[in-house]
Every structure is written in structure tokens, then in C-alpha cells.
Amino acid sequence: MPRAIISPSVLASDFGQLTAECKRMIKGGAEWLHMEKIHGRNMKAGVAISPDTPSTAISDEVANAADMLLVMTVYPGRGGQKFIERCVPKVAELRARFPEKDIEVDGGVGPKTIGVCADAGSNVIVAGTAIFGAEDPTVVIQQLKDTVNTAQATKFTL
Numbered sequence: 001m002p003r004a005i006i007s008p009s010v011l012a013s014d015f016g017q018l019t020a021e022c023k024r025m026i027k028g029g030a031e032w033l034h035m036e037k038i039h040g041r042n043m044k045a046g047v048a049i050s051p052d053t054p055s056t057a058i059s060d061e062v063a064n065a066a067d068m069l070l071v072m073t074v075y076p077g078r079g080g081q082k083f084i085e086r087c088v089p090k091v092a093e094l095r096a097r098f099p100e101k102d103i104e105v106d107g108g109v110g111p112k113t114i115g116v117c118a119d120a121g122s123n124v125i126v127a128g129t130a131i132f133g134a135e136d137p138t139v140v141i142q143q144l145k146d147t148v149n150t151a152q153a154t155k156f157t158l
């Protein structure tokens with residue numbers, strides 16, 4: 001017999017407190033969170049995993065419904081943290097499973113760490129300190145782009 005699955009729609013939540021709202025629903029007994037209407041509002045939907053969450057936590061079904069998969073390379077909360085390199089293999093695992101999906105890294109990413117991220121297959125780069133703290137952000141942005149584009153062109157052509 002199919003079991004009851006309660007899926008609170010985040011559209012009714014406080015968007016400014018989305019993480020806390022989701023935690024509150026899960027604590028309250030919800031099995032799923034309903035995100036599908038995001039697309040109906042002309043927005044993109046992403047799925048994020050924290051450093052201690054394996055890539056396998058993202059099922060094929062969830063990944064296919066998402067526009068982007070985010071591998072956090074720091075513990076979420078604040079900028080300026082040290083890049084956690086052990087997260088990088090998760091990027092490679094997801095890229096192998098989803099060759100055409102946008103895969104993002106976020107946390108401690110900059111000129112010194114972009115190489116491993118790009119080589120693993122990430123193509124969307126969140127960088128705070130490295131860009132805003134740069135003397136010339138244009139140079140850093142271009143470097144990040146070039147590194148990703150080169151890796152994509154040489155390692156990930158379909």
C-alpha cells in the first residue's frame with residue numbers, strides 16, 4: 001500500500017528563512033518538500049549538498065527535476081572559509097551521472113582552487129572573497145571562466 005508522503009510547498013514559506021523553514025518542516029514530519037512550482041514562477045530550482053552529504057543523496061529523479069546541482073565546498077553560513085577539497089570528488093561523480101547539467105561549487109573558490117573544481121566538471125562558480133576582494137575583479141572573473149571553459153572543452157565534450 002502506498003505510504004503517506006507529506007510535501008509542504010515552499011511557496012507558502014518565508015523565503016528569507018528558507019533553510020530554517022525547510023528544517024522546520026522536516027522536523028515537523030514532512031517527507032518531501034514541494035519545489036516544482038518554482039519553475040511556474042519563471043525561476044530556476046537547484047539542489048545543494050553540504051560537505052558531509054554524499055552525491056548519492058541526489059537521486060536521478062531529483063537531479064532531473066533540478067536545473068542545477070550545487071556541491072558546497074564549505075559549510076554553509078559565511079564567506080571567507082577555507083575550500084574543503086574532499087568535496088571535489090562529488091563534483092566528478094555528479095558530472096559523470098549528469099553530463100549536461102549545470103553543476104555549481106560554492107565556498108573558498110578562487111584562482112588557487114578553481115583548477116580542481118573545473119577539472120572535476122563544475123561549470124557554475126560561486127566566489128565571494130576571491131572576486132570582491134580582488135584588486136581587479138575582471139581579471140579574476142575571466143580567469144575563472146577561462147579555466148572552466150578550457151576544462152569543459154578538453155575533458156567534457158560529449
Ligand SMILES: O=C(CO)[C@H](O)[C@H](O)COP(=O)(O)O
Binds near residue numbers: 080
Ligand atoms: O554561500 C556562502 C557560504 O554559505 C558563500 O557564498 C560562499 O562561502 C562564497 O564565499 P567565499 O568565496 O568567500 O568562500
